[in-house]
Amino acid sequence: MKEHTTFQAGNPQTRIKKSLEKSAPSHRFYSQEHLESDLHGNTDRKINDKLIRTFDDVQLLSEGDLIYSMISGQGALVSKKHAGYLFTQNFVKIEPHKDVSKKYLLYLLNENTKVKKQIELKLQGSMVRKVTISVLKDIVLPVLPNFEKQELIGSLYLNQLRLETLKMKRLNQEHLVMMETLTRITDGV
Template sequence: MKLIDVVELKSGTPQFRLVETSDPEAPVYCFYGQQELEADLSGKKRDVNCAKKIRTYDAVEVLSVGDLVFSLMSGKATLVGECHEGYLLTQNFVKLDPSSMIDARYLVYLLNEHKGVRRQLALGQQGSFTMKYTVRQLADLLIPDLPPRATQEAIGSLYFSINRVTALRHDVAEKEKLVVMGRIKEAY
């Protein structure tokens, strides 16, 4: 079956169409970007100060906790974390609304790790000048037969847990490196 058979796709807001205002009463939105996606995927808490903001009265697509997003730039998916609620979804991302047939965390696992799905995404990039995925390519992805819902939930949960553990181990390794480098510097 195709991905479009189990999800509804919604494109992000095109940035170039937004009209920025200086009116202090207008809503302010932070842009959801690749750094936010990586933080949500690893379970890391990020600094609440967003890098890029816009003040606009325009209707925009904003994110809620638990929304499943896919980056058309990196080809990665994740679920939006609490610290990114209310962020503006740009045209570089697509929001996927899974049907009851598929668990959202399991779908993130499929999009990020399943060899068959990744191969289809990679094939769609061959010969492209700009390495950007398309909404059509995403919709047409063939996904494997779905296991029972309980199995999907277990796989999805394990996937997010191992991503969190991997991120924590990476942080520990970076801190250990800083300590060792500091001691080497002191020795000279």
């Protein structure tokens, strides 16, 4: 994968010097919950943000960045809502070269069995199951289709995830309505 991308590691959280000064810039930490929210297009979900004030130069995310969790082995495209969030060493920002679509690369990292198997093989025998940048760099990507086809596949993948999220929201709402109805019926008995 190293011939198709560049990698930017997040800030080591323990090295960020916290400031108590009100003039220090305030940053929100990007978490696994934010990643899942971005991946599934569920950014209206309430997440308790962890904040830090620091004068340190820190790595921040931009809308559309491809972010990958070294802990969960899952990636997402950063939403507008999470642009400007600080990312730690538990994440890596992956910037594909111009011949590779971010959406398609995201699909490969999250869903392609050959790519996932390569990652899994590198982690076998390891006590700490954390993906490293070197593991990601060593991934051999399948033959890439043309850019337009990559974009199409990636867009279909993201649309499917969002559709599944909307269906789950609707099912949860229907469940709540049914439970309220049952409660009214049983209270009336």
